[in-house]
Amino acid sequence: MIESTARFVDSRLRLSKFVRRAMNHVFPDHWSFMLGEVALYSFVILIITGVYLAMFFKDTTTPVIYHGSYTPLDGVKMAAAYRSVLHISFDVPAGLLIRQMHHWAADIFLAAIIVHQARIFFTAAYRKPRELNWIVGVTLLILAIANGYFGYSMCGDLLSGAGMRIGYAILLSVPVIGPWLTFIFFGGTVPVAATLPRFFALHIFVVPALIAALIGVHLLIIWRQLHTNFPGPQRTEKLIVGSRLWPSYTLKSLGLFFLVFALIAFLGGLVQIDPVWLYGPYNPVAILPGAQPDWYLGWVEGAMRLFPGVNFRIGGYLVPEVFWPGFFFPAMMFVLLYVWPFIEKLISLDFRPHNVLRWPYQQPFCTALGCATLAFLVVLEFAGADDVVALAGHAHVGALRDLLRILVFVVPAATGAISYLICLWWRRRRASDNAGLNIGNEAMEELTQSQ
Amino acid sequence: MSEENPNQEKRPTADERRPADRTVERDLRVARAESWLLFGGVLLWKAVGSLVKGIGRTARKESMQTPHPPVESDFRKSEEPRSLEQEAESQAGRLLVHGAEASFRAAQVSVAALDAVIEKHEQREQGRRAGESERAEDRNLDQGISPLRQERVGTVLVACAIAVMAAAGFGFLFIYWTGGSNMLLGGNLALFLAGAGAALVLWSHWLTAHKEAVAPREPAASSPRESAAAAVVFRSGVEDVQRRRLLTGMGVLGTGFIAAFVVSLMKSMGFAPDTTLYSRVWQRGQRLMSLDNTPVSINSLRPGSMMLVFPEGSIGSEKAQTVLLRVREDLLRLPAERKNWAPEGYLAYSRVCTHAGCAVGMYETTTHLLMCPCHQSTFDVLNGAQPTGGPAARPLPQLPLYADSQGILHAGDGFSAPPGPGFWGMP
Numbered sequence: 001m002i003e004s005t006a007r008f009v010d011s012r013l014r015l016s017k018f019v020r021r022a023m024n025h026v027f028p029d030h031w032s033f034m035l036g037e038v039a040l041y042s043f044v045i046l047i048i049t050g051v052y053l054a055m056f057f058k059d060t061t062t063p064v065i066y067h068g069s070y071t072p073l074d075g076v077k078m079a080a081a082y083r084s085v086l087h088i089s090f091d092v093p094a095g096l097l098i099r100q101m102h103h104w105a106a107d108i109f110l111a112a113i114i115v116h117q118a119r120i121f122f123t124a125a126y127r128k129p130r131e132l133n134w135i136v137g138v139t140l141l142i143l144a145i146a147n148g149y150f151g152y153s154m155c156g157d158l159l160s161g162a163g164m165r166i167g168y169a170i171l172l173s174v175p176v177i178g179p180w181l182t183f184i185f186f187g188g189t190v191p192v193a194a195t196l197p198r199f200f201a202l203h204i205f206v207v208p209a210l211i212a213a214l215i216g217v218h219l220l221i222i223w224r225q226l227h228t229n230f231p232g233p234q235r236t237e238k239l240i241v242g243s244r245l246w247p248s249y250t251l252k253s254l255g256l257f258f259l260v261f262a263l264i265a266f267l268g269g270l271v272q273i274d275p276v277w278l279y280g281p282y283n284p285v286a287i288l289p290g291a292q293p294d295w296y297l298g299w300v301e302g303a304m305r306l307f308p309g310v311n312f313r314i315g316g317y318l319v320p321e322v323f324w325p326g327f328f329f330p331a332m333m334f335v336l337l338y339v340w341p342f343i344e345k346l347i348s349l350d351f352r353p354h355n356v357l358r359w360p361y362q363q364p365f366c367t368a369l370g371c372a373t374l375a376f377l378v379v380l381e382f383a384g385a386d387d388v389v390a391l392a393g394h395a396h397v398g399a400l401r402d403l404l405r406i407l408v409f410v411v412p413a414a415t416g417a418i419s420y421l422i423c424l425w426w427r428r429r430r431a432s433d434n435a436g437l438n439i440g441n442e443a444m445e446e447l448t449q450s451q
Numbered sequence: 452m453s454e455e456n457p458n459q460e461k462r463p464t465a466d467e468r469r470p471a472d473r474t475v476e477r478d479l480r481v482a483r484a485e486s487w488l489l490f491g492g493v494l495l496w497k498a499v500g501s502l503v504k505g506i507g508r509t510a511r512k513e514s515m516q517t518p519h520p521p522v523e524s525d526f527r528k529s530e531e532p533r534s535l536e537q538e539a540e541s542q543a544g545r546l547l548v549h550g551a552e553a554s555f556r557a558a559q560v561s562v563a564a565l566d567a568v569i570e571k572h573e574q575r576e577q578g579r580r581a582g583e584s585e586r587a588e589d590r591n592l593d594q595g596i597s598p599l600r601q602e603r604v605g606t607v608l609v610a611c612a613i614a615v616m617a618a619a620g621f622g623f624l625f626i627y628w629t630g631g632s633n634m635l636l637g638g639n640l641a642l643f644l645a646g647a648g649a650a651l652v653l654w655s656h657w658l659t660a661h662k663e664a665v666a667p668r669e670p671a672a673s674s675p676r677e678s679a680a681a682a683v684v685f686r687s688g689v690e691d692v693q694r695r696r697l698l699t700g701m702g703v704l705g706t707g708f709i710a711a712f713v714v715s716l717m718k719s720m721g722f723a724p725d726t727t728l729y730s731r732v733w734q735r736g737q738r739l740m741s742l743d744n745t746p747v748s749i750n751s752l753r754p755g756s757m758m759l760v761f762p763e764g765s766i767g768s769e770k771a772q773t774v775l776l777r778v779r780e781d782l783l784r785l786p787a788e789r790k791n792w793a794p795e796g797y798l799a800y801s802r803v804c805t806h807a808g809c810a811v812g813m814y815e816t817t818t819h820l821l822m823c824p825c826h827q828s829t830f831d832v833l834n835g836a837q838p839t840g841g842p843a844a845r846p847l848p849q850l851p852l853y854a855d856s857q858g859i860l861h862a863g864d865g866f867s868a869p870p871g872p873g874f875w876g877m878p
């Protein structure tokens with residue numbers, strides 16, 4: 001059966017050579033190479049669950065009266081979108097499962113991307129010739145964050161309404177083009193009926209299509225350039241060591257897909273996420289204390305809280321205070337991520353291509369920088385929930401915020417310094433392990449690579 | 452394919468293998484088939500048994516219920532489906548337990564049976580090994596354990612995973628069709644998928660050949676000759692284009708038109724910011740209305756309290772929401788030009804935060820601060836709602852008020868500034 005089908009196709013497309021090479025493609029065996037796969041598979045699951053949800057979701061804010069099986073909201077006026085979300089959650093069989101799986105899959109998608117990127121950073125896998133794929137990856141991260149935001153803003157509950165208003169304010173604050181951008185994306189001054197269909201179109205067509213296309217590019221580049229290898233025997237600049245695509249890697253990778261799917265199904269079934277019915281429908285005059293965005297935007301929220309209220313004008317034109325922490329800061333973070341491979345070249349003055357990775361301890365400066373950045377983001381993430389933290393710790397929000405304004409600089413600096421020292425210590429230990437040869441680390445690296 | 456394999460790993464073909472290997476392989480095949488048969492048989496037996504039991508139980512329940520036909524149908528509607536659902540759920544739970552038990556038993560039995568089979572093979576193997584111990588060692592070098600044992604463990608593990616998968620898949624379908632809860636559905640789906648995943652990973656780990664493969668890397672860049680050749684072809688095309696200046700120019704122009712066309716389509720999306728951005732919302736003389744659409748008078752509030760008001764005709768509007776407060780007049784610290792904006796200590800401010808647009812809904816009576824729940828900006832109501840803490844930088848726009856002869860409150864003008872978050876060009 002399989003053979004005759006294969007022969008049918010092969011006699012028309014001359015695929016044998018390609019397929020043979022593909023099956024012999026070598027993939028390195030290291031757990032950290034699976035992080036990207038986890039991201040890929042959660043994207044697949046996002047598409048599967050998203051298509052299901054799209055069949056029930058209404059992207060309009062038309063006011064309707066709710067009469068569904070969730071009795072606490074019976075007779076309440078709400079947007080049609082919110083009613084459809086309640087319908088999915090309470091009346092569609094397995095609807096709540098799929099909805100929660102979709103949300104969990106988005107969180108795992110983003111988490112996997114971030115951890116994957118951290119792995120790339122800490123092992124210097126972005127070096128020549130892989131800068132292009134680093135750039136594609138950063139773009140994917142931005143798109144994933146954006147789509148997460150569009151997604152949870154569409155539900156029409158009170159929390160998503162607050163998120164939408166803050167997003168609106170941030171975009172509006174951009175100098176010169178802010179008002180135009182806002183009117184293109186939101187269709188007017190929020191809340192307006194035009195916004196939801198725009199977010200819907202972006203969330204289910206535009207951004208997923210871009211993500212899918214870029215994932216394709218990402219994989220093609222990997223296929224072309226082959227994976228990197230961690231330093232080790234035989235792993236040189238000219239050889240790749242690992243297991244073949246067929247059959248062991250295929251089976252393992254397919255297994256990973258099902259395991260990721262299982263994890264998401266488990267979370268979607270047993271761990272509640274975004275219970276929109278508890279927040280109630282969006283109402284412009286209602287207030288919701290203790291509201292936070294999803295965690296992948298918490299660092300921006302934290303920056304918005306810690307940044308002092310500066311209000312200045314350029315030639316009489318206002319640059320609002322939210323512009324700096326809400327737009328400029330994240331934009332700069334992403335710009336820095338984009339250009340990092342090139343900055344690293346200028347620091348290390350190393351312009352050669354590399355196929356063998358560096359262990360984190362072999363690049364103390366980069367490792368320290370990465371740890372400091374992560375610590376910075378974690379402190380901001382805390383700051384993004386400082387009112388909740390203050391409430392839980394019976395502290396005063398203002399005092400806590402002043403403390404956080406100090407910590408946001410001190411903690412990253414300390415983390416960076418400590419990780420730098422750990423790297424140095426580790427490197428020295430490694431060097432002395434190497435039988436008192438007393439050669440420098442660079443030379444050792446050279447040695448491993450030229451084996 | 453092994454002849455043409457470009458890489459360094461050698462895979463022996465069937466003919467190259469030693470005869471001893473082939474015997475082992477045949478034995479293995481037999482062992483595998485036997486274990487699968489046993490496994491399947493036991494599983495089937497247990498599954499059928501529990502199914503029969505379950506059906507029997509359901510039938511008994513039903514026969515108990517049917518003799519009492521419902522009379523008050525309305526009443527029953529609200530009560531009965533729930534209990535039936537719960538029944539179905541507990542039924543599903545019981546079935547699941549049975550399924551799990553069945554697969555566990557099946558695994559146990561098949562392990563025992565396989566053990567016996569393998570034991571036999573290993574004894575035979577040992578007899579042979581006495582003669583050719585060197586070769587046997589050589590063959591087993593790969594994983595460190597005997598291939599038979601590996602095959603056995605692998606088969607059983609994969610079988611268990613598949614059994615879990617089958618049982619959970621069955622459970623999912625059952626719960627889905629009987630309308631069970633989200634948690635049971637999710638749990639079963641997770642088990643089902645985890646079984647599938649585990650089966651594949653275990654298969655790959657135990658039952659496929661594990662050999663480290665090494666392949667050469669090609670250089671990332673094209674060789675100078677390749678790129679030179681490509682450049683020649685490209686340049687000949689470019690020259691063609693360059694010679695026809697006029698046509699090229701027209702082409703560029705055409706592309707520009709297409710771009711302009713696409714951009715101008717954005718007009719339908721409401722591309723330009725309109726005047727609503729600059730609107731000060733209130734008009735002079737408009738009455739202040741409460742949320743239930745009644746006019747607010749000079750007697751509506753006691754000092755120290757607040758309420759939500761809207762302009763006449765815009766009840767519930769996001770942009771127009773206004774907070775009306777009353778404070779003791781002697782506490783006021785308004786700037787001179789706003790002295791008569793607050794009759795009898797009534798103050799009205801935009802309720803939209805100037806930071807990022809949340810509704811500023813909390814009022815601290817003792818400190819006279821309005822607080823925004825989003826990022827905890829505070830505004831001093833006595834002093835024109837100037838920000839006193841938090842990230843907001845601009846005061847909440849104030850609404851001048853006056854009371855008419857009947858004591859009804861009116862807006863003296865629009866807000867002192869456009870309400871809401873700031874933007875380039877905000878006055």
Ligand code: FES
Nearest residue numbers: 804806807823826
């Ligand atoms: S929106 Fe009010 S403080 Fe940020």
